Amino acid sequence: MADPKIVLYNSLGVAMASNDDWGTPATANDVSASVLSSAATQIGASSLNAGSKDSAMIATLAPGAYSVQLSGANSTTGVALAEIYDVTSLNLNLPAPAITTQPSSVTVNAGASVTFNVAVSGTAVAYQWYKNGVAISGATTASFTINAAASANAGNYTVTVTNAAGVVTSNAATLTVN
Secondary structure (H helix, E strand, C coil), X not given: CCCCEEEEEECCCCEEEEECCCCCCCCCCCCCHHHHXXXXXXXXXXXXXXXXXXXXXXXXCCCCCEEEEEECHHHCCCCCCXXXXXXXXXXXXXXXXXXXXXXXXXXXXXXXXXXXECEEECCCCEEEEEXXXXXXXXXXXCEXXXXXXXXXXXXXXXXXXXXXXXXXXXXXXXXXXX
């Protein structure tokens, strides 16, 4: 398959990470070729040349079901090899995530849309949003949106950001619904 793109989905069909170029990460959830090459060497997998158009990624994932989709550039078809390794015991020299922009408290009228955002440093990160300490199903990206806020949505929202090097939790952002 020519110039494949790899996308990793969680059980809800949400894209967790993607990459279409070994040498250049495609999203903030991807890591550099040097980190991927180090991981490949440690587990005995074949490493790719820095200029390769093949795909590779490392993702920090919570336990659960995931699927991987491979697609060729310009709708090309062909054969692709997918290798999946559990590298939890490896030291990949990933920086621990750090929150650079905290989510903000907000007051909205009932029916209004509201979005909480967080910005982080670090690579290969996974997100989980919480309301009053309870995980919100499917809320696994850097932003969380409530399309039509109701009084039941009022509360404190936090997000936990993880990778293989550590975990960090945001300050609480309070949602008040009038």
